[in-house]
Amino acid sequence: MVFNIAAIVKVRSRVYEFPPERFYRAALHFSRDCFSQISLSSIQALVTLVVHSILTPAEVNLFTLVHIGLAHCIELGIHREPPPATDPNDIKYQQIRRLAFFTVYSLDRSVSSIQGRPLGFRDETFDVKMPELQSPRHLSPTGSPTLSSFSAAVLRFARFHFELDRIVSDVKVQFYHLPCDSACFALPADPETQQTRIRDEIVRWWEKVAEEPFNFPGLDNRQRRMWRLKLKVKHHTTMVMLFQPSQAIRNPPPESLQVCFNNAASILQDYQTLHDLQGLHHGWRTVQNIYAAGATLIYSFWTCSAVRNNASIADLSRSLRACSGLLAVGGEWWPSVKKRQRGFGAIVDLTIRRLYYTGNMPFKNPRLFTPLSSEEGQNGMEQSEGALSYDSTGQQNLSQVPSNGTGASWPHLPASSVGLPHSHDSLHWHVTYPDGSFQPGTNDYVPEIENFLADFDKSEFSWSFPVAGVGDSCEASNFQTQATDYKDTGQYDSK
Template sequence: MDPPGTGPQHAKKVRVACCRCRAKRVKCDGSLPACGNCARANVSCVDVDSRNNDLPIPRDYIVKCCSRIKWLEQKIRVLDPSFDLTKGPQIDTDPFEGLSLPWPSYQSPGSAASDTPLRAASLNTEVASTVAGPATGKRSHASMEELEIERPPLVEARTVAMDLGMLSLQSDSRQKHYLGSSSGLLFMKLIGAGEAPGPAPPPATRRLRRMASPNRPSEVYHSLYTGLERELPSPEDADQLLAVYFQYIQIDHPFLYPTSLINAYNALHACAQRGYDPGRLDQNGWLRDIKPFPYNGKMDVLDGHECTPISISFAVFHVFMVFSLAATVLTRKKNFDYPPIRFYRMAMLAASECFSNISVPALQGILLLAIQGMTEPAGLNIWTLVHIAMSHCVDLGLHREPNNPSDLPPVALAVRRLIFYTVYSLDRSISTIQGRPLGIRDETFDVRRPTMDDLASNDTPVTTDGDLNLHLPSAEYLAFTVRRFQLDLYISEIKLLFYHLPSQVNSIIWPTDLDKIQQRIKSDLDKWLNDSSSAVPRMDTEESLILHCENLKLELQYHAAITLLYQPSQVFRSPTQQALSLCYQSSSRRLRIYNYLNNKEQLYYSWRNIHGIFSSGATIIYCIWASRNLQTTIPFDDALRNLRTCSNLLSIGGQWWPSVRKGKESFEKVMDLTIKGLRNLESRTISATPITGTYHPAPSSFASNLEPVAPQSQIEPSVQFSGSRDAGAHNAMLHGFELSIGNVDHSTLLGDGLSADGPEVLAIDPAMEHFLSEYLQGDWGWDPFSGS
């Protein structure tokens, strides 16, 4: 019998391949600290935690930890030779015998000095190569940041979870220390502020030391004043940027109070002109001779004197984030030469001072970051930011209507309501796009929905002197905001009733007459759109086209809700022919509206709009392949025009969203298959038996209200539909829901041949099968939201 370890060695079976090998579908040898494939490619070898598939862990983590322990022990021996390392926890290395792991060896204080120079030199070299890179004896800032980046998510997640759990139990957590005073650094990691483009951003370690420094405020204020002198746009440019923000972004996300924003710019402009003077700064970093102004409807009083309630850091962050968003819209229209990244970089200078505690201005900053992430590929986790914003709302009490509303100034009360419903609307939209649960249930809040009276409070006068010559949005224009908030209630009901997973909780009793509820919601949505259309005044002015376009945007959201209502869901897994017809009609109408808005330069390509464009095209393809009735009744030219419109709009969006290009390629492949199938079907059906049915768009009781105020030929008025999917609601196509392609009736699928007796049931093309499967599962690989 062979002694242990001397017999034939059998290759060990690798139970779990590393992430890279799994993605490339190649064999992983399971070597440590990196598999052979990753080692040859000189990339990090990352495993997936068997207990949690969402936690990637580098394979060399233990090796690096042991090397770091060795390095720390060596430093301790140098600093304190009498320190006894043997008193610490001991490590049993027997189970790991044979592994080349640098286990730390504990020695007595006397033996520490007996290390030979050769051993000490080799130890220092090993540690330096593992931890610090070049063998310089010191760790560079780059290596410090590399260590921080490579910290295993499991350890980081546990640390953050413990901190949050402990702090949330504090009695003073409300409005002050929900995330703790050190949350600024954690939030900076979340939003990627340390990685903002620009020249040499300060590393995280340096930021930590500066935050702990007693001179930190003066350093921040000095850098902000220096940046203001260089980056703050002139009043003429600020007029243009603010006007764009109010038209394209404020109307959808009215969480900033326009007058406060203007006051903040005027104050910053005055500070930039006068320059930094540390002897004249107040406690918030403002020059003392700057006239105080209210923010969000409030004014602070200190020692009997009024003072500005926000710091200059908050003002810089809010104003420059607004400029960054507006400049992004303008540069895409080729109407503005100032790069948005300069505004964004300036805002990030103030970010670390804005998120150290929970407040209304901090919540507004989080929302600005969320909108930034939807406006351009900023690398921000939108899902997480929206849920943090909702947590802030609850912590600040914005979800509850005050017992005595008269205790708050009217403007402050209006701002609270508008902020909450902006977060609520974002949550409904992102949850629909990603097919994820709602962040807050409707029965858990009672704050009143904003009305026109709340919006009328925007007309308060500007209180600071300045050179801005800006006209605030009219109440008629902002009425669209109120209508959008009303629609979100229907989205909540649809998501709750038709997209819930099976539950073993017996206390939840779901209604059984869901067909009637579906019809009732459809009727309510029809009434909402009729009321929204009739509420827009007919004005023969230059604003008429803009008002008409805003009205069409409401219709887009109506179609989004209709398709969310009728597309495959957990409750209705196989939609009826009528439901598929509604989805097709709505998606067709939606694409034509998008195209019209694009031609009139009234569409800015946010992620929600791009997602809506793609999902409309995907819905059209799905409905054609799943419905024999649509195959034989829709005009070929109509389907071809819709699909080409979708492809063209995706091409435009791909200019600013690189990930969309992948989706466009996938879409065009299945589009070609669909067009080929329709063409074959049309020619073979005509040669066999003429088609008796004709395609009739669903009648619309509000058709007359959707005619353009400008020339009547600007958009096809003959196609009025009812039903589409939300901005990207294809990801609401059952995230985590096991709906297979087998639920599609294969007898309806387009084939390459038809017999005289009817369709020949042929195997579906693999590319089309993959596309339809992704549609039903809502798992689009090119979608950054789905991979957040």
């Protein structure tokens, strides 16, 4: 299965030398023996199955698979910290146990956050320590120095993920559990104070990441940059999760929505940079995060006048175009994304119209959204000079805002306004909506936007869509013991 995952990554990089299906069939052949009993090896194999399912539109329920992994961890007791080991072999085995547990733990926090579902179990139910960098005396004397250095670098990178996952758990527990009669699980009495506390923890975590040089001989500069970008995306995603509407704060203030807007824009910029570095492989989590970032931009823009007033048409159009372009590329591997990407383009058009006609106008007229083919998305998306950047708190760095211009793929629109008391407003929207379904004088939202926002709210403060739809194909889509129908992954349970 490890070779299958590596071959999938190669194919996403346009290297077709190794057919992933061949390795997948070999893994299927040994699956019965592998999963016949609960062991550390079976947990590791289950993790590879989860990673495979994240990369391909397999009809597998990731949420269920991850919970099976958590159950196996508890069954083996690797969620508890054992007595200190002194023998080198025991130390290595202890390290493997810790890595296995926290890998499953990290997957659980990621999948449950994307789908808006409960955590597998809370942090007070385990006490195993995070894996630590081993001292040279514990390393194999016959091992390759470069390989050992790379393993240490991977562990450092993984620890940053695990540390932020602990903060994600805090966000879920404080803001995303349903109210109940038990006093033990009451929502925080002062959620804003908790929000500030967690924000400060996220900022401190990011400061540690920013100071980490990843100065290991086994890494090149490109790998270092990609790791920082991936950690930065996770930082911005956690900030959005903290400040978006939640069970504890259902109607966040404009400042919170501005933070969501800024961090969502940064997510798209960072994914675009990863794409340009050929470090984006469009797995399930990536596609979900890209779409969620675009949806958050639009949601914040349409529901908050302060965000609209601060928005720049050039920067917003650049971010939305990056979102649609990345989704177009992802649609090559996830066919069910194509339908969402086409619908997203119509929402982009209306958003740019609204921004243009509410006063934040550049020197050029706005241009309509033009969907990109997967090839165009792969080859034609370039990082713009002077793109917006944000600091660790999600605040905009105005020194990098371009002074004029828009993206090159927005054809001209006729001059008119949206929601402004000018005589030609009704004429413009009558042409667009001749059936009279939209009255600009009585409602800020056109029907498409209203439906979009309603769908966003129905998803209970998390954005998701079934990336393994009916049209998606996957050869050998089931493992005999774990496979379940993936159609339920778009449904939402309580947090």
